Amino acid sequence: MRRPGTSNVIIRRRRRELVVGAILLVLFVLLPLPIGNTYLRGLIVLTLLYAGLSQGWNILGGYCGQISLGHALYFGIGAYTSAMLFTVLGVPPTLGMFAGGILAGLAALLVGWPCFRLSGHYYAIATLVVGMTALLLVQNWDFVNAAMGITIPFRADSWSDLEFRVAVLPFHYVMLAYAAVAWLIAWVVEGSRWGFYWRAVKDDATAARSLAVRVFPSKMAAAAISGFITGVGGALYSQYVGFIDPDSTLGLSLSVLIALPAVVGGVGTLWGPLLGAAVLIPVQQLSIAWLGSAGNGIDLMIYGMLIIALALARPQGLVSLLGVRSQAGGEVAESA
Amino acid sequence: MPDAILQVRSVSKSFGSVAANVEITFDVARGEILGLIGPNGAGKSSLFNSIAGADTPDKGDILLEGRRISGLGPVACTRLGIGRTFQVVRSFDSMTVLENVMVGAFARVTRARHAMARALEVIEFCGLAGRADVPAHALTPPEKRRLEVARALATQPRILLLDEMLTGLTPTEAQAGMQLVRDVRARGVTIVMVEHVMEVLLPLIDRAVVLHLGRKLREGSPQDMVRDPEVIRAYLGERYVA
Numbered sequence: 001m002r003r004p005g006t007s008n009v010i011i012r013r014r015r016r017e018l019v020v021g022a023i024l025l026v027l028f029v030l031l032p033l034p035i036g037n038t039y040l041r042g043l044i045v046l047t048l049l050y051a052g053l054s055q056g057w058n059i060l061g062g063y064c065g066q067i068s069l070g071h072a073l074y075f076g077i078g079a080y081t082s083a084m085l086f087t088v089l090g091v092p093p094t095l096g097m098f099a100g101g102i103l104a105g106l107a108a109l110l111v112g113w114p115c116f117r118l119s120g121h122y123y124a125i126a127t128l129v130v131g132m133t134a135l136l137l138v139q140n141w142d143f144v145n146a147a148m149g150i151t152i153p154f155r156a157d158s159w160s161d162l163e164f165r166v167a168v169l170p171f172h173y174v175m176l177a178y179a180a181v182a183w184l185i186a187w188v189v190e191g192s193r194w195g196f197y198w199r200a201v202k203d204d205a206t207a208a209r210s211l212a213v214r215v216f217p218s219k220m221a222a223a224a225i226s227g228f229i230t231g232v233g234g235a236l237y238s239q240y241v242g243f244i245d246p247d248s249t250l251g252l253s254l255s256v257l258i259a260l261p262a263v264v265g266g267v268g269t270l271w272g273p274l275l276g277a278a279v280l281i282p283v284q285q286l287s288i289a290w291l292g293s294a295g296n297g298i299d300l301m302i303y304g305m306l307i308i309a310l311a312l313a314r315p316q317g318l319v320s321l322l323g324v325r326s327q328a329g330g331e332v333a334e335s336a
Numbered sequence: 337m338p339d340a341i342l343q344v345r346s347v348s349k350s351f352g353s354v355a356a357n358v359e360i361t362f363d364v365a366r367g368e369i370l371g372l373i374g375p376n377g378a379g380k381s382s383l384f385n386s387i388a389g390a391d392t393p394d395k396g397d398i399l400l401e402g403r404r405i406s407g408l409g410p411v412a413c414t415r416l417g418i419g420r421t422f423q424v425v426r427s428f429d430s431m432t433v434l435e436n437v438m439v440g441a442f443a444r445v446t447r448a449r450h451a452m453a454r455a456l457e458v459i460e461f462c463g464l465a466g467r468a469d470v471p472a473h474a475l476t477p478p479e480k481r482r483l484e485v486a487r488a489l490a491t492q493p494r495i496l497l498l499d500e501m502l503t504g505l506t507p508t509e510a511q512a513g514m515q516l517v518r519d520v521r522a523r524g525v526t527i528v529m530v531e532h533v534m535e536v537l538l539p540l541i542d543r544a545v546v547l548h549l550g551r552k553l554r555e556g557s558p559q560d561m562v563r564d565p566e567v568i569r570a571y572l573g574e575r576y577v578a
Contacts, residue, residue, distance in 0.1 A: 005434070007467040010452065193442045200428050200439045207426035210388065211491055212414035212443035268430070283492065 014191055017270060021187070024274075025180055032172050035152055039289075041168045045240065047281040048175035052182040054261035054273035056229025060108075061084060061259060062268035063195060064222035065202025067124040070111070070131030071230050071258045074104035076138065076250035078231030079238040083150045086239075089300060097235035104231025108223040116219045128252070135250040149245025152238060161241040171240045179274070182229050186270055189225065193213040198222050199268070230258065257284075264310050266317025275318045280306075341366040342378035342387070342495055347406070349382050356382035357393070358550045364495065368516065369527045371537045374547035375571055380530045381423070381499070387528070388497055389413030389457050400495070414443060415571070419493030421484035423500040423530075427472035431521030433483055434458060434468040455490055461523075462486040462516060477507040485516060489525070491501065496520060496530045502536045514540050533570065538562065546570070565574040 028048070032041050061067050078100035085099060115126040126263065139147045157164055164170045165326035189195045197218045200208040207217050238244045248254070264274025283306055287299035314320055340363035356379045364370050372380050385391040387398055389410040398406040405413050415419075428436050437455035438448070445451050448453055459468050460483045467475065475483060481501055488496055498517065502510045517540060524558040531537045537544070538558045545556040546553045546561055554561060561567050 009432075073393060131500055191448055193448065195444060196431075196435065196442055196448075196451075198432055199435070202428055203428035206390075206425045207409040207422065207428065207487075208439065210390070210420050210422070211440045212411050213439065268404060299424050 009163035010191075011200040012074065014187070017187060019182075020181060025176070026229070028176050029173075032169055032209040041172060042281055043285050045168060045171050045175050047277050048192060048286060049087070049237060049240075049258065050261055050281050051234040051274045051277035052175070052179040053230055054180070054265075054277055055182040055186050055194045056233065057153050057258050058226075058262040058268065059189065059198075060219075060222045060226035060261050062272065063190065063202065063269070064198035064219055066112075066116070066219055066222065067128040068226075068261075069252070069255050070092050070129075071135075071226075072126030072250050072252065072254040073111070073127075073131045074108055074230040075133045075237070075254060075258065076134065076246070077107050078106040078140070078234030079244045080144055080150070080234075081125040081231070082235030083152055083238045083244055086152065086161070087150060093162045093235060093239045094160050097232045101232040104223040104234070105228035105264055107231075108227025109220055112220050116216055116223075125158040128255075131250070131255055133250060135246055135252075138246040150238075150250075151245060152242045152244075154242070162236070165238060169244075171236075174240070178233060182233075182253050183270070183274065185225065185229065186273075187273065190270060194221055196213040196217065202268070215302060218292075225268055248306060260307065264307060264318060266319035269317065269319045271319050271322070272317050275322075279310075308316040339366045340364060342528070343397075343399040343402075344387070345397040346384060347383065347393045347398060349386055349391065350391045350427070351382070353361075357386070357395070359569075360547070360550060360552050361396075362496065362545050362555055363541075364526060364528055365524055367521065367524065368542040369529065369540060371541035371544040372528055372532055372547065373561075374528045374553070376532055377549070378532075378547040378549040378570075382500055384420075384497060384528075384530050386419060386541065387413075410431055412489050414493070416493035417492070418489050418497065419488035419495070419503055419525075420497040421481070421488055421499055423434050423503075425477075425480040425484055427475070427480055427483055427487075429473040432469050432471055434477070435463055436472050436483055437486045437490045437495055440487040441513055441557070443491040444553075458486045458490045461519070462489070463512075464575055478505055478513070481513065482504070482516065485520070487503060489520065489523075493525060495526045495528060498527065501529065501532060503533060510536055519535070535540060536560070 031044065036042055057068065057071050081100035081103050082093045082096035085096040086093050105123060106180040111130050113122055118126055138144060154163055155161060162172060197213045199215055201215050201218050209215055234249060253308065261276030261280050264280055266272030280321045284303050291298045344360055344362050347357055347360045348356065360383060374380050377402060382391060386393045389405065389408055389412060400416055405416055426495035428439065434455055438451045439458055441451035441454040445454060452534050456468065462485055464479065464482055464486060467479060472483060482519065483552040494522060502513050505513060517527060529537060541558055542557050544561045545555045546567050553570055554564055554567055
């Protein structure tokens with residue numbers, strides 16, 4: 001007998017998601033222990049980073065249906081803010097990443113202010129243009145070393161500075177925490193009023209308005225959270241790699257790479273970004289390793305073919321293979 | 337009217353050179369079921385959209401409980417107590433029935449738990465109890481109409497605007513739909529229904545406002561309306577006037 005006033009389906013699904021999330025977290029904590037190979041460990045670090053980044057993208061692009069092709073902007077703002085604060089003022093990146101995340105969230109609001117008045121394709125194109133403009137500006141901005149980039153100086157092994165002589169294993173846990181927190185944020189907002197409003201806005205903004213959903217503020221909230229998560233990821237990346245330049249932190253290909261795991265894994269789903277990153281990032285990295293990234297571009301061709309194959313076989317995303325409810329898929333592709 | 341919950345005062349609305357509504361005035365009494373009827377192109381939908389806040393009238397005022405609501409926009413109108421359905425159903429198709437209705441419930445509560453409790457109550461009231469966890473796109477057409485009503489009811493309206501809710505249903509489905517409308521009214525919600533098929537509405541409504549070519553043609557009891565030569569002329573043409 002069902003207790004009046006509760007739905008077992010939604011509550012049970014959300015509880016199950018938490019349990020699966022906790023099990024995955026434990027598995028990922030233990031995962032590097034049997035793996036001695038530094039290259040493989042590095043692969044997992046990147047996968048976790050992109051799982052978190054794409055989870056952030058998914059909040060705006062997936063749940064709310066505002067396809068952004070400029071998320072590298074928020075990544076770059078996070079990376080540069082943290083790097084500049086650290087190299088110029090000595091602010092520890094554990095603080096700098098929040099500064100970067102907040103600035104990135106503000107930037108997302110700034111982009112959203114004019115652009116959310118555009119619909120469909122026009123929003124995506126506007127974010128693309130904004131992202132590429134930012135790349136050009138930073139390439140010519142001497143204060144942040146223009147196209148030369150910034151090298152993060154190594155001072156000492158330190159968790160507060162996120163600097164390690166051998167970085168791969170500590171960063172496994174840093175990126176795992178990042179991906180886990182991004183996942184948890186997505187889980188929380190998915191079950192909240194914002195989450196419902198975002199999905200309503202994506203499905204039918206007119207109907208949403210008739211139910212007192214304030215469409216523009218809803219999109220702005222999604223943008224701010226999305227930008228924040230992406231910005232924090234940028235800051236962590238800059239500490240992990242130790243060097244940032246405009247092309248690697250603000251380029252269009254990065255914007256695409258942030259969006260792809262969510263798209264391939266399942267747009268607007270909780271597990272999509274994680275699943276997509278777990279498939280895409282290893283394939284991308286391994287094809288670079290085996291075929292070389294210099295010039296011939298075969299790795300990109302393989303990557304592209306994989307995406308086309310996945311899109312044809314599973315337009316709802318990989319999550320649909322697991323029997324997990326996929327909320328959007330086709331609809332987002334159509335409304336984009 | 338002594339106890340008017342909604343007052344439409346000289347409302348005019350044009351789209352380009354087309355005058356959709358011209359100087360329309362009428363009241364809606366608290367607790368009644370009012371039919372807004374007229375042949376195609378009479379201006380029902382544009383008046384409906386003005387009341388729901390989706391459009392702003394060019395001239396005139398619409399007052400809810402004496403408070404001006406025209407031009408406030410759909411969000412404010414819903415907050416103030418106007419619920420609406422759409423002629424062409426607009427369900428959130430990636431969401432379940434329960435989730436659809438919860439979106440409406442969030443107009444009054446912040447916490448998901450409370451929204452869920454409220455939504456489940458409304459879903460049961462609308463006869464969709466067994467369908468709460470079904471995706472909205474999997475519903476049958478009459479179920480989708482019910483979902484529209486449930487979603488709007490979840491916002492706790494004082495007036496519910498129903499846009500051609502009964503059109504296109506089979507007689508049995510229409511009967512069930514009419515019972516739902518009566519049940520909603522019994523909850524204390526005033527109802528304004530737009531229909532262009534008059535005979536479906538007659539047994540249901542307390543009063544009718546007939547629009548024709550953008551103007552108010554007649555207002556009165558449904559029995560009087562069907563006998564009125566002007567109304568018959570508007571609907572059927574000159575040769576049917578007895």
